[in-house]
Amino acid sequence: MIDWVISGIETGSLPRLIAGLVVLEGVFLVWLWRARNLGIAPRAILGNLASGACLMLAVSAALASAPWWDLAILLLLSLVAHLVDLALRWRGGKTPPTD
Numbered sequence: 001m002i003d004w005v006i007s008g009i010e011t012g013s014l015p016r017l018i019a020g021l022v023v024l025e026g027v028f029l030v031w032l033w034r035a036r037n038l039g040i041a042p043r044a045i046l047g048n049l050a051s052g053a054c055l056m057l058a059v060s061a062a063l064a065s066a067p068w069w070d071l072a073i074l075l076l077l078s079l080v081a082h083l084v085d086l087a088l089r090w091r092g093g094k095t096p097p098t099d
Contacts, residue, residue: 012064019056022049047085054078 008014026049032039058074 009063012060012062015056015060015063019053019060022053022056025049043088047081047088050081051078051085054081 005014008017026046029039029045029049030042033042054074054077058071058078061070061074
């Protein structure tokens, strides 16, 4: 049973599978928000999910010995998604409550 995990890591297919699951998670969470008004607003999670998916694809590219520019592009996309997520969450001038 563990052989498929080892093979998936060696070929880079396991991180691609995880990235696909992250995309499905995003689709489900957006649907849940829009159809049932439950969960977290898409604006609050999509940057985080995109960043994580790009990181998983970067790991996959590295494991599959992809050209360096593929890895660089995926890491840059992850950084951009992270910075967008950070900008959307930033609360200027407010201090967190103290207990």
